[in-house]
Amino acid sequence: MRGIGNYFIFLGNLFIKREAFKTYIKQIIDECIKVGIDSIVIVTIVSTFIGAVTCIQTAYNLVSPLIPRYVISLVVRDMTLLELAPTITAIVFAGKVGSNIAGELGTMKISEQVDALEVMGINSVSFLGLPKIVACLIMYPMLVILAGFLAIMGGYVAGTVTNVVTPQDYIYGIRADFNEFNVTFALIKSFVFAFLVASISSYKGYKTTGGALEVGQSSTSAVTNSCIAILVADYLLAQLLL
Amino acid sequence: MIEFKNIKKSFDNKPVLHGIDGVFEPGRTNLIIGTSGTGKSVLLKCMVGLLEPDEGSVLYDDRDFTHASRNVRREIRRDIGMLFQGAALFDSKTVEQNVMFPLDVLTEMPKDEKLDRVNFVLKRVGLENVNHLMPSEISGGMKKRVGIARAIVNSSKYLYCDEPNSGLDPMTAILIDNLIKEITEEFDITTVVVTHDMNSVMEIGDYIIYMYKGSKLWEGDSSEILGTSVPELKEFIYSNKLVQALKDGENPES
Secondary structure, eight states: OHHHHHHHHHHHHHHTTOOOTHHHHHHHHHHHHHHTGGGHHHHHHHHHHHHHHHHHHHHHHOOOTTSOTHHHHHHHHHHIIIIIIIIIHHHHHIIIIIHHHHHHHHHHHHTTHHHHHHHTTOOHIIIIIHHHHHHHHHHHHHHHHHHHHHHHHHHHHHHHHTTSSOHHHHHHHHHTTOOTHHHHHHHHHHHHHHHHHHHHHHHHHHTOOSSHHHHHHHHHHHHHHHHHHHHHHHHHHHHHHO | OEEEEEEEEEETTEEEEEEEEEEEOTTSEEEEEOSTTSSHHHHHHHHHTSSOOSEEEEEETTEESTTOOHHHHHHHHTTEEEEOTTOOOOTTSOHHHHHHHHHHHHOOOOHHHHHHHHHHHHHHTTOOSOTTOOGGGSOHHHHHHHHHHHHHTTOOSEEEEESTTTTOOHHHHHHHHHHHHHHHHHHTOEEEEEEOOHHHHHHHOSEEEEEETTEEEEEEOHHHHTTOOOHHHHHHHTTSHHHHHHHHTOOTTO
16 A cells, blocks of 8 residues: 555656756657657567457357358457557556666666756656656557557458458458447557556656666566556456446 | 754664764865764765755755755755766766756756856866767766766756765776865865765865764864874774874885
8 A cells, every 4th residue: 555655646746846848858759769669569569460369269269150250350350459459568568668667767766866866956756757658658559559450450461361251351340330439448548558557667666776686676566567557457447438 | 055953864763863963164175984884875865855854954055955845945956966976877878968967957058058068067077078978988987077077067056975986996086086176176166075085085175074873973174183082083094004004104015
C-alpha cells in the first residue's frame, strides 16, 4: 500500500512546479524516437507472427463444415483489435521500453545525476519523467495501430499461403459485422497501457537506491509491475467499456 | 554567506548530526573535514536541500532555505552550483551540452551568448576543444573540471564540492584544489568543500570545520590545524605519514 501511495505522490510531482513546456519539447522528440521508432522492429515481428498464428490456430479449431471460412479472418480481426494489438504489444512494450526507462532513471539516480538536477532547482521528477510519459502517450497508440494492421496482414499471408482460407474469404471476413467501437476501445486501451508502463517504469527507476544490482532489480520490477498493471487495467476496461 | 544553525539529522532513530552550527563567508574556501561516516556528506546534503534536517536551519545571505516555500527554495537553489563526487555529468549529453544545461533550462539567454559563456567557463577550468566529447570519452580529472564548469556557468553564488579529489592522482587533485580556490576568489563565491584529504586541507583551507561522530569538534584555518590539541583531530591529521613527517621535521623520503 505504501508503494502505491508513493506512486501517486510521484504522479502528483510530475505536474507540480515543472519547467516551462518549451523546455520539454526537444526531450519529448528524443523520447518519441527512443520509445516509438526504436520499437517498430520488435512490434512488427511480434504482431505479424501473432496474427499469423491466430489465423492458423483459428482455422485448426473451426473443423465444422457448417462454419464459413471467412469466420477465421473475422476472429483474427476482432481478437487483434480487442486484445492482441493493444495488450500483447503492451507486454512487449513494457519489456523493451519499461526496462529501458527504469534502467536509465535508476542509473541517473545512483550516479547523482538526479541530485544534480535537484540542486539546480529543477523538479527532477517532472523533468525526467514527464517527457517519457508524454512520448509514450504519443507513440504507443501509433504502435498499436501498426501492430493491428500487421497482425491482420500476418493472418492474411499465413492463411492464404497455407490454403486454410482464400484471399476473398479473408477480405470478406475482415469486413463482415465490423463494429467501429472496437477500434476506439483498442485506442483507449493503448493510452491507458502507455501511461501505466511509462509512469510505473519511471517511478521504479526514480526510486532506485544503491548500485548496479539495484538498477537491475528496478528494471525487472518495472517490467513485472507494468505487466500486472496492464492485465488488471485490461480486465477493468473490458468490464467498463464492453 | 551561508549560515547553518543547530542542524540535526537522524536516520531510523540513529542520530547522524548532533546540532551543528557554522558560518561560511564568501570569497573563502570553507572545508568540512572528518573521517568517513562522520556525517560530512549528510551535512552537505542538508545544506543543499537534498535531505531535510530534523531540526535547525540553513540561511543563504539571510534567506532561510530550510523553512522556505518551494518557490523561494527554487530561487535560492538557482544560485547554488555543486560538484559531485563522481562529477554527475549527464551521460547522454556532450561536454558542451552538460555545461550549457543550466543555461538552457534556467535562463532565457540567446544561443550565441550561451555558447560564449560555456566556452568562457570551459577555458577558465582549463578545458578547450573538448566541447563535443562525451563524458565517457574524458578522464576523471577532466570530468571534475567539467563538473566545476557546469556548477559556475550560471554565475552561482555558492559552490559545493563533495570530495572533489576522490579517484584522482595527487597531481590532478592539487590542480583541482587550486582551481576551486582560484574560482572562489575570482568570482567571490562562497565555496564549501567536503573532503578527508589532508593535502586539500593544507592547500586551500581558509576555514575548516572538523567533524567527529556527527558533531563539530574543531574549527579554524589551515595555519592553526597542525597545532591543534584536540586528540581526535590530531589522530585524523597525523594518520597521514607525510604530515607526520612534516610535523616531526623529518625528510619524508628517508
